[in-house]
Amino acid sequence: MNFEEKQLEEERIFSGVLLDVRKSLVELPNGKQSTREYVVHPGAVAILPVENEYVYLVEQYRFPIGKSLLEIPAGKFDEPGEEPLECGKRELEEEIGKRANTWIYLGYIYTTPGFSNEIIHLYLAKDFESTEMNLDEDEFLEVKKLKIEKFENMIMKNEITDAKTIAAYTRAKLLGGI
């Protein structure tokens, strides 16, 4: 069925360091009009790094939720249209100080299709060489190495609650990569 909403007008509400907020007037499938408010996001990449029976995660403070989360390494595109694999390689090296020789694409996810266009491309990375961590100036994080079994258990028990981390685990598992 085609429920497409036609954009009639768009207004840029806010353009900050991180957020680009828009408000659109749309025509609904029934001919009525409504507004849609949403965040335009450049897109991102998240990487599940697996070495033998272990995964590497990063723990970092997330200001919007007021606490630290355990997540797979991830980062936004530097510019729209950046190659996802290039972005993934950069972020993996920056956040956990490793270069991977094997990259398996796990597809993508939409994190919040109701209020943002954020898309996150997912990769499984294997076969590492150590390099150096190289964090952004305002980035503070700690690398954690967990047995895959423990990682799975923490997802089950609601101890890992980050959506992209769970999605990457699931795709890697279903595809036979872990």
Add this chain to the structure above:
Amino acid sequence: MNFEEKQLEEERIFSGVLLDVRKSLVELPNGKQSTREYVVHPGAVAILPVENEYVYLVEQYRFPIGKSLLEIPAGKFDEPGEEPLECGKRELEEEIGKRANTWIYLGYIYTTPGFSNEIIHLYLAKDFESTEMNLDEDEFLEVKKLKIEKFENMIMKNEITDAKTIAAYTRAKLLGGI
């Protein structure tokens, strides 16, 4: 490790029909200051409805990404502090026209901890009675019934790309509910 960021000031950038956008000045763990822009969200509930060997999904047009997505039924809290189970029951009935007699809590996820506090509580719902669909005025969706095996296959093949849907599948699977 404690990487907490202390909020020094907060400004409300935009308060619309859907979005509440804030900008905070924070003190970083190294004593420097930075800004954090984020969306305050009321929280939501998403439900994986399972009947025999089938799941019920809803297909709906998502304006921010410009296409239709196949997702589990979900909805925002009517008011902050609403009981997640109450919200889940309401949304399931509204979106697929069914009342469930068995509800199993699957924990929660953070969809976008980098730029929003959105939390989604997940449930597995079983043992249905039919009632009536009762959509919001601006809501257009189509209910789809899929074999669990097909559902799993679509997640694997990147045909189901909605983060909450994948997370609910994963928790239900790990907990032995499907």
